[in-house]
Amino acid sequence: MAYTKQTWKQYDDNKTEEQNIQDGAVVTAERMNRIEEGLENHSTDKTNPHGVTKNQVGLDKVDNVQQAPKSDFDTHVANKNNPHSVTKSQVGLGNVDNVQQAPLTDFTTHKNDKTNPHSVTKAQTGLGSVDNYSTATQSEAELGTSSIRFMTPLRVFQAIAKWTSGKFMELTGNQTVAGTKNFKDGLQLAGKVVQAGIVERAITDSDRSDTTYVTGVNGVLTRVGNVVTLAFNFQCNTWPSGTETRWVIKIPTGYQRSGSTPVLHPLTLLRNAAQPTDARAYLDGIIVNVKSGNGSSYVSGTWITQDDWPS
Structure with missing residues (x-):
């Protein structure tokens, strides 16, 4: 009431x-x-006898709807069956296929698998032209008969060392060299030329230095290694009175004396007729000088040359 x-x-x-x-x-x-x-x-x-409004109690934004019981709310929270029907697009996964994902253990096992689980071929890695050969052992490299082995720089070096051992001259160490060796361009020992072999050259009138009084020349130059032997005869019909020596012949290249000490290199002189007491012959540079007399004279001698081997 x-x-x-x-x-x-x-x-x-x-x-x-x-x-x-x-x-x-x-x-x-x-x-x-x-x-x-x-x-x-x-x-x-x-x-509400005083007609109090929701605005007056600070609930102006609260709708006048029925509230769910706490038990219903708890049941809803515990529901893991997508009670709101949320789609994959709504959670930003619209492009993800609904397929089963691999466990981390499976992925780790696959990652650590070094047995080529994907069956990758050498062609797929850009090595289609590379042969599947192992590296040669030292004995295989030195034997040199296999065609299915790869060679490393070390194996190449070992193979060359084995193949060349005893077949080539070495720069150091003692060696015995068998067989005949033809050194076409010469040989040196401690920087000095070593000449070998033998060659002869005739001495003719064209070798004369004096073509006025020396009327004929004949003989031979012989070179064995770097040793030169001279033997020749010359004629002089008129030996000028008072003349000490005459330039008889010039020694050609390939046979010329090496060095200049002594300046005059003595030679042997023989004559058919009686020689003057001061008769003599010597090599002065590349000229054979003689003091003799009229008639035939014979000159011989030996010296060392460093000339290139005569052609």
């Missing part, structure tokens, strides 16, 4: 007590009980 407001009036002394009670100017038990009853009814009134 809703409370009805009572109207109170001023007590009128000109009226009787009963009249003032009737007028509502006297506090009576009835009126007090009515107030108590009104307060009781108001305090138990759950129908």
Whole structure:
């Protein structure tokens, strides 16, 4: 029952007590009980007797809808069966196929597999033309008969060393060289030319230095290695009176004496007729000088040459 407001009036002394009670100017038990009853009814009134709004209690943004029970909420939270029907596109995985993923252990095992699990071929790695050969051992390299082995720089060196051992002259160390060796362009020992072999050259009139008094020349130059031997005869029909020596012949290239000490290299002189007591012959540079007399004279001698081998 809703409370009805009572109207109170001023007590009128000109009226009787009963009249003032009737007028509502006297506090009576009835009126007090009515107030108590009104307060009781108001305090138990759950129908928002003051007309309070959600705005007044700070809930203006809360919709007036039914709330789920806590038990329903807990059940919903525990539901792992996609209760909201979320799609893969909604979580940014629209391009991912719905296939089973490999466990990390499987992936790790595959990664560590060194047995070519994908069966990759040499052609696929750009090595299609490379033969599947192993590297030669030292003995295989030195034997040199296999055609299915690869050679490293070390194996090549070992093979060459084995093949050339005893077949070529070495720069150092002692060796015995067998067989005949033809050194076409010469041989040197400690920087000096070593000549070998033998060659002869005739001495003719064209070798004369004096073509006026020396009327004929014949003989031979012989070279063995770098040793030269001279033997020739010349004629002089008129030996000029008072002449000490004459330039008889010139020694050709390939036979000329090496060095200049002594300046004059003595030669042997023989004559058919009696020789003067001061008869002599010697080599002065490349000229054979003779003091003799009329008739035939014979000159011979030996010296060392460093000339190139005569052609």
